[in-house]
Amino acid sequence: MNAIHTYFDNLSALLARTQKTQADAMERAAQKIAESLKAGGMIYTFGTGHGHLLALEIFYRAGGMARICPILDEKLMLHISAAGSTLEERKEEWLPILLERYPIKAGDVLISISNSGRNAVPVLLAREAQKRGAFVIALTSLQHTMAVTSRNSLNLRLFETADLVLDNGGVLGDASVSFADGAMVGPTSTAIGAAILQAIVCRVKELSLEEGFEADFFKSSNVDGGDEWNDRLIEQYSAIIPGLG
Numbered sequence: 303m304n305a306i307h308t309y310f311d312n313l314s315a316l317l318a319r320t321q322k323t324q325a326d327a328m329e330r331a332a333q334k335i336a337e338s339l340k341a342g343g344m345i346y347t348f349g350t351g352h353g354h355l356l357a358l359e360i361f362y363r364a365g366g367m368a369r370i371c372p373i374l375d376e377k378l379m380l381h382i383s384a385a386g387s388t389l390e391e392r393k394e395e396w397l398p399i400l401l402e403r404y405p406i407k408a409g410d411v412l413i414s415i416s417n418s419g420r421n422a423v424p425v426l427l428a429r430e431a432q433k434r435g436a437f438v439i440a441l442t443s444l445q446h447t448m449a450v451t452s453r454n455s456l457n458l459r460l461f462e463t464a465d466l467v468l469d470n471g472g473v474l475g476d477a478s479v480s481f482a483d484g485a486m487v488g489p490t491s492t493a494i495g496a497a498i499l500q501a502i503v504c505r506v507k508e509l510s511l512e513e514g515f516e517a518d519f520f521k522s523s524n525v526d527g528g529d530e531w532n533d534r535l536i537e538q539y540s541a542i543i544p545g546l547g
Contacts, residue, residue, distance in 0.1 A: 331468065331502050339515065346411065347359075348373040349414070356499060366520050396426075416441075421454065426454060432464075442459075
């Protein structure tokens with residue numbers, strides 16, 4: 303069995319574990335998101351480094367919720383300076399900058415994403431969102447974060463600042479396939495994190511039908527009628543979701 307099969311076996315085992323161990327947490331996350339949508343709240347997503355890929359995973363997607371607002375800044379992402387973003391996410395002065403652009407309020411939901419859960423920006427943002435009355439969901443690796451110390455002035459890790467924790471089940475360091483020279487390759491946090499988030503989105507749609515509340519979802523722009531459907535939602539939400547229009 304070569305490394306391709308090993309990685310898929312590892313990922314499949316983690317997916318099965320996640321479905322079993324995180325079912326209650328995913329259900330509660332969907333319920334809280336549904337409550338927020340019913341009350342007119344916004345669903346914010348945030349991650350730095352590769353975590354921002356998951357912040358974007360459920361934004362403006364075919365079959366995705368329209369009221370998703372990713373909290374984005376290029377310096378905290380990878381495409382300007384990958385190495386620089388690692389340093390930026392440790393700087394606490396980002397907090398007022400982000401909150402000025404993205405005014406999280408009571409009744410909103412924040413999904414804060416960090417595999418290690420130790421660096422300043424995801425942790426401080428989560429704590430401030432809680433103070434403002436938002437419901438905070440942490441998507442993290444409990445195995446990793448339990449093995450490290452915090453790297454912020456609160457002396458807290460992300461799971462300690464959240465109302466609900468979603469555990470991606472990843473190993474310390476994220477990479478899951480070991481090699482004879484000691485190298486570890488094949489991270490799992492993105493694949494498992496995406497599955498968790500998309501499962502929650504599916505449940506929110508189901509709840510909207512069961513409970514009879516309005517929840518707008520995008521269609522693919524590459525199917526007939528998709529542009530017309532999405533243009534209506536873009537016009538409706540672009541004023542309150544930066545980057546949508």
